[in-house]
Amino acid sequence: MQLAVSTVILALRPTPDGSGTTLWLPLVRRIREPFLGAWALPGEPLEEHMSLVEAARARLRHTIGLDPNYLEQLYAFGGVDRSRDGSSPDAPCPERVVSIVYWALVRADEDARMVAGENVAWFPAEQLPALAFDHAAIVDYALARLRAKLEYTPIAHAFLPDEFTLTEVREVYEAVLGRGLDPANFRRQILASGAVEPTGEKVTGTSHRPPSLYRYRPDSVATSPTPPPRSAA
Amino acid sequence: MQLAVSTVILALRPTPDGSGTTLWLPLVRRIREPFLGAWALPGEPLEEHMSLVEAARARLRHTIGLDPNYLEQLYAFGGVDRSRDGSSPDAPCPERVVSIVYWALVRADEDARMVAGENVAWFPAEQLPALAFDHAAIVDYALARLRAKLEYTPIAHAFLPDEFTLTEVREVYEAVLGRGLDPANFRRQILASGAVEPTGEKVTGTSHRPPSLYRYRPDSVATSPTPPPRSAA
Numbered sequence: 480m481q482l483a484v485s486t487v488i489l490a491l492r493p494t495p496d497g498s499g500t501t502l503w504l505p506l507v508r509r510i511r512e513p514f515l516g517a518w519a520l521p522g523e524p525l526e527e528h529m530s531l532v533e534a535a536r537a538r539l540r541h542t543i544g545l546d547p548n549y550l551e552q553l554y555a556f557g558g559v560d561r562s563r564d565g566s567s568p569d570a571p572c573p574e575r576v577v578s579i580v581y582w583a584l585v586r587a588d589e590d591a592r593m594v595a596g597e598n599v600a601w602f603p604a605e606q607l608p609a610l611a612f613d614h615a616a617i618v619d620y621a622l623a624r625l626r627a628k629l630e631y632t633p634i635a636h637a638f639l640p641d642e643f644t645l646t647e648v649r650e651v652y653e654a655v656l657g658r659g660l661d662p663a664n665f666r667r668q669i670l671a672s673g674a675v676e677p678t679g680e681k682v683t684g685t686s687h688r689p690p691s692l693y694r695y696r697p698d699s700v701a702t703s704p705t706p707p708p709r710s711a712a
Numbered sequence: 713m714q715l716a717v718s719t720v721i722l723a724l725r726p727t728p729d730g731s732g733t734t735l736w737l738p739l740v741r742r743i744r745e746p747f748l749g750a751w752a753l754p755g756e757p758l759e760e761h762m763s764l765v766e767a768a769r770a771r772l773r774h775t776i777g778l779d780p781n782y783l784e785q786l787y788a789f790g791g792v793d794r795s796r797d798g799s800s801p802d803a804p805c806p807e808r809v810v811s812i813v814y815w816a817l818v819r820a821d822e823d824a825r826m827v828a829g830e831n832v833a834w835f836p837a838e839q840l841p842a843l844a845f846d847h848a849a850i851v852d853y854a855l856a857r858l859r860a861k862l863e864y865t866p867i868a869h870a871f872l873p874d875e876f877t878l879t880e881v882r883e884v885y886e887a888v889l890g891r892g893l894d895p896a897n898f899r900r901q902i903l904a905s906g907a908v909e910p911t912g913e914k915v916t917g918t919s920h921r922p923p924s925l926y927r928y929r930p931d932s933v934a935t936s937p938t939p940p941p942r943s944a945a
Contacts (some may be wrong), residue, residue, distance in 0.1 A: 480760060484716050485780045527713060527808065531790035555788045557764035575760065577715055579788045579812075631864045642926055 481576045484534035485522030485614075486623040487553065488543060490585035491638050491654050495603060500654040502604040502625075504618065505542055510598065513564045513573045514611030520618070521599070522578060535581035544594030549584040549637035553621055556580060558671045561613045576612075584619050584637035606656070629655055633674045642678055645669060645691040715808045717767035718755030718847075719856040720726045720786065721776060723818035724871050724887050728836060733887040735837040735858075737851065738775055745807045746797045747844030752853070754832070755811060768814035777827030782817040786854055789813060793908045809845075813894035815854050817870035820943065838890070862888055866907045874909055877923040878902060 482645065497682045506518040516611050523540040536546045556578040564570055585593070595601070602608065604622060628634040635651045649665045669675060676696050681689040725736045739751040754775040757870060758767050769779045778872040790810040797803055818826070828834070835841065840848065868884045882898045902908060909929050913923040 480715060480758065482713060502805070525713065525810070528792060530792050531788060554785060555764060557758070557812070559763050560800060577758070577812075578765070579790070579810075650850070702780060 482525045482629075483522050483551070483576050483578045484525050484531055484538060485520045485578045485580045485677060486535055486542070487520060487540050487618060488583065488585060489604070489621070489625065490541065490601075491651065492590070492601070495606070495610045500650055500653060502571060502622070503601045503658070504604055504607075505595065505599050506607070506610070507542065508595075508598040508600070509611055513562060513567070517598075517611040518602075518608050519611040519613045520580070521596075522580075522659040523563060525579075531579055539583055542596045542599055543585075544596070545589060545592055547583040547585045547589050549586075549634075550581055553580045553582045553624065555618075556617060560614065564611075575614070578617075580617055581627075582624075584625075584634070586638060586640065588640065592694070593683050596672070625655055628650055633695050639695075642680070642692045643696050644682060645675075645693060646690065648675070648693070659676075714756045714807055714931045716755050716809050716811045716812045717764055717770055717771060718753045718769050718813045718850070719759050719775070720753060720813060720815040720851060721772065721818060722757055722854070722858065722867065723779070723823045723834075724878050725823070725834070726883065728839070733800060735855070735887060736891070738832050738834050739830075739839055739843070740775065740838070741831040741833070743842055746795060747902055750844040751833075751835075752844040753813070754829075755813075758812075762803075766813070766930060768816075772816055775829045775832055776913075777829070778825055780816040780822050781816055782819075782867075785913070786813045786815045787850075787856065789846060791846065797844075809813070811845075811850075813854075815857075815884070817858075817867070819871060819873065821873060826865055846939060852858065858888055866928050869933045872928075873923045875913070875927050877915060877927060878908075879923065881908070881926070928945045 488505050489502050490504070491500050493499070493529055505521065505700070507521050509515055509517050509519050519705050521538050523534065523538055525531070529537065531552070532550070535550060539546045539550070555577060559575065559622045562573040562576050607618065610618070613665065625634065629652060635648055636649045639647060645666050646662070648669060649660055649662060652665065674695060675693040678692045680692045682692060683689065719721055721738050722735050722856070723737070724733050726732070727734045739755065740754050742750050748928050754771050756880050758765065762770065764785070767782070768783060772779050772783070788810060792808065795809050837851065840851065840863040843851070858867065862885060868881055868888070871884045873882055874882060878899050879895070881902060882893055882895060885898065886893055908926040909926060911925045915924045915925060917923065
């Protein structure tokens, strides 16, 4: 039995047709069996001297050249047959792998500094190629968790700069949820939630009615699950 | 490196002095090094033919004689030195263990049917003995997660029968949070949350003003994180 640490890395980028913004993630082309040549989530067997989160950070740096601000353990996947290639039923049965998956959310300024590793390519989350192992189910789970957390935590913050307009927040919600939101309703709800507060500044530029800038309140992250002690992960 | 599946099992029982209700959990006395003789969370090395959740269910049946209705993956703990016994610095360094921890919440009717396994004893969560490995940090994390989920999910349901009075719901909240709550405020908030609905029935018995019975709405679990596909866990 092998133990691996894998990563789901999500960034907001323009849709392929340029009509909006959507979630993208990097995949790595496999260079060995099983699933030789297929696309897979970035991951590696856990090394003896690394904690789980250190292994996740190492994989992030190797895949995208940096270690994003938002990193969280997602789930451990350990189905008995998850390493088996259903399309090659005659292939020798591969060793069982249990994968502890971390997810990272990438801000635009982090995205701009990324350097893709070897065999890495980015895909829109809704238009993925066939993935190795049970990685398609893992991506689905990460997307469902992100959408759920958007409802009850300030996770949108992970995609935003320190100061932002309410339109920018709405665009994050729209991209993650995959649907348009009514601007006036959204504005009322996000303000009523108490998660954000005005900085007192406005966007500087040429507009004659510049929008106001907001920031997340420091205490608005209180509903996120408390992370376990650092040393334990 | 070893991979283990461990469990945090939480039930509501009377406080040791009988003055109220509090969280209790079962621990197992270790019969081998490291930490020989110390109390630990129920757990075992993952067997080749079992998925993670199957291993958790097997450990639950072995420890308490049943497999509670509420079972969820909590977190994977993989600190490099978590198996080392700090109180025996000269002991040989044990093999590294990564533990995938599940937590189970036990309803009163399940509690009544429990049969404790060998070397198992129950302790109030706030009065635990010294625990082996990093298990004290794992228990703290489970308690923090339970308290956080109480705020934004209908997790109290896991401790309650299908139909219950609002006083019974408040007593679950008070026991988990470890503090008293104002009955009128609590009643207003739980009803305003929309999580519960009246069944139309009242408690039958001798009281001349019997309290009304409630149930959780089927759709009130929508804010819980979506579980990943069964086959993957």
